Structure formats: C-alpha cells, structure tokens
Amino acid sequence: MIIPELSRSMLKNSLVLGLFAIVTVGGVTLLQQFTAERIQASERAAQLRALNEILPRDSYDNQLLDSSVLVQDPLLGTRQPMPAYVAMKNGQPSAVILQTIAPDGYSGAIQLLIGVQADGRVAGVRVVAHRETPGLGDRIELAKSSWIRSFENRSLSDPDASGWAVKKDRGEFDQFAGATITPRAVVGAVHRALQYFAAHKQELLAADRAPIAAEAAEAALEDEVEPDEVTTHSRAGAAATRDTLQTNDPQAEQEGRTQ
Template identity: 30%
Template sequence: MKEIIKLGVILLIITSVAGLILGFTNDLTQGIIQERALAETREALIALLPEAEDFAIIDDEEMLSRRNILEVYEGISNGEVIGYTVQVNPQGYDGRIKMLVGISGEGRITGVKVGEHTETPGVGSKIADASFTNQFLDKSTEAEFIPTKGGETDDQYIEAISGATVSSEAAVEGVNSARSLFEEVLKNR
C-alpha cells in the first residue's frame, strides 16, 4: 500500500512539473505564433490587393454575422479605400475551408487564396491550385458564380474540379459570400 502511494506521489510530481513546463513554453511562444500568423495574413492580403499600402480590419457585427464571413479588411492607398479582402469559411466535403477573396473597389475579383482546409488530398485539395482559383480573376461581382461541369463559358460559370464537386461548390459558395457582401454592403460604404 505504501508503495502505491509513493508511486502516485512521484507520478503527481512528474506530471505537475511537465504541466508547468508546457504552460510556460506555451506562454513564451504564443506571441511569436500570433505575430507569424499576422504576417502570413498580411502577405496574403498584399497578394490579393497589391495596390494597397495598408489594411484595416472592419469590425462590423452586421457583416460578421453574415453566412461564411469571418473577417473583412479594407485595402487603403493614399488614404482612400481601393478594395476589400474578405475571409470566408464555407463548408467543404470534409470540414470548413478558410479562404481569402480580394475585391477591387470597382467590383472585380482580384484574387482568391485558399488557406486551411481538410479536403481530400489530391482531389478536393485542388481547389487551392491556381488552375481553379484563377477562374475568378478579374470577374465582376455583379452576378453570382455558378459551378459547372459542362464547360459553359459565360463569366459567372466556374469549372468544377472533376471528382471534387462538393469541394468546388464550397469554394464557389465562399467566393459568392464575399461577392454578395461587397454588392450589398461594402460597395455603398
């Protein structure tokens, strides 16, 4: 019985020390991790709106309560808003897909960047490839985008990835969420 108590106390001490070390390490690295995440976000924002000199996050509950909208940034150049970058998270085949959608002040898609996702490697993950995301480039935000498998060529049609229909539809839904936010709210700010 004494031996069991002794082993229990030793185990308690070891786990307590390990927990303290892990907690200290987490506190120590948390700031660095957040700085790197902000730097990565800033790089993505610059890639989507390269003309912008600075970005300001829009903290508007009405916008953030809309479907799939996570964050909205204003791209600013010479003190004027030149466009917006909207972070969206549509539901994909195997979870949420984080995406950034750049929109110029004139209502043109300046780029789409797919971030974190859990789509099927080699199939659904192709939504992050330039061959898919570049289909949105320089298209107007006036009309809703429609995923297609039939090869339609009008501007609103986006060719779905073969074998990844759900992932393709989710990506198009994400861009449409950003598009409708721009058309209904941001355009008239």
C-alpha cells in the same frame, strides 16, 4: 541522534528541490517573455503574407492588419462576426479582403480569403483552411492547381447570376474530374461574398469607420470555427495537418462526387 540527522537531510533535500523549482519556473517565464514578441511578430508576418497573396503590396499604403472591421452576415457563411481588411491607397479605400466560409464543402467548412476591388471586381481568392480529399478537392489550393485564380477580375455582372456555377450546373467555372462538390462550394461562397460587398459597399469603404485590432479580428475567426474543422491549410494559411487529419478514401469520395 538518528532523528535529528534525518530531519536535517529531509530539510536540505526540500530546500534543494524548492530552489530547483524556483529556478526552473523563472527560466521558463523569462524564456516566454523573451520569445513572446518574436512569436507575435512572426504571426503578423504570416498573416500579412496571406493577405498579400490577395492584394499586391504596392496596391495599398496602410497597415492592412490594423485596418479591419468586424462584419456579420449569413452571406459570409456564418452568423458570427468576421474580420474584413480594408486596403487604402493615398487616403482612399481601394479594396476589401473578406474572410468567408463555404460551409458546404465535401468534408466540411472551407475557409477563404476573398479580395474585392473598390469597383466590385475580384482581386483574388485563396483557401485558408479546408479538409477536402487529397488529389481531388484539394486542387482548390493554389499550390495544387491554378483553378482558384479563375475568379480574378470577375464581378457580379461577369458572369451573370446563372454563370456563377460550375459547368456541370451550366455555369462558367470548371469543376475537377471526379470532384464537383468542392469547387461548387467555393464558387457559391465567392458569389455570395460579392453580393455582400455590393450590398454593403458604402459601409465597407467608409474611410472614417473605427478599425478593430488585428487580435480581435483573429479571435473572431477562431471563435467561429471549431478546431476539428480546420484541418488543412493552403500557402495562405498556417502549417498543414493533413497527414494526421485527412482520412477520407479518395476512391469513395470520387464515386460520391460524380453521382
């Protein structure tokens, strides 16, 4: 008598646990489906806000996230394909936003968005991600200083090639007190992006080229940069993680930078 009762009890418990598992999995699945579109919309909105820091919304009339092409050149800081967003106004290309990498930052790669007007002038530059030291190199962020805006309306001829350097290197761009490596890397990346634009302007501004999906553009950047390289984000990027990942000693960095 005991064995049948025990069997029935075990069967009952198994059915209850199985039912609970089914309900739990179903609930999680429904929740993911319910929130997937909302999450995707939020991500696109964040990307668009980042791009709109480079180009004012009234300067183009196309869907910027859906008007991108993959470009590939060492001048962009990597040999891997990177997305370039092409802005259109009244059916004509008006500007391009390039995603580039300055590989020679003090603490690693610095990811940038660089907007270039059709006439070759810089529309704006924003730092997307970096791992530079707080209080020193992080002044490349617009939230920390206005230094990044010193590139606006500059071009390959303004200044000339020798002027595309920090003042410590006899150029025209300021460096930070006690921190030269970081601004030097950004200046170099912007200069190389302008060189790339000048060499490929016709292809970049071709109105009839085939666009790629925004998801493919994002995936291209994620494939290029390892997760441990992306540690700090400006307002143009995602949420920062500097509290847990920035470990440099500011005093030690200052001493190393001023040598």
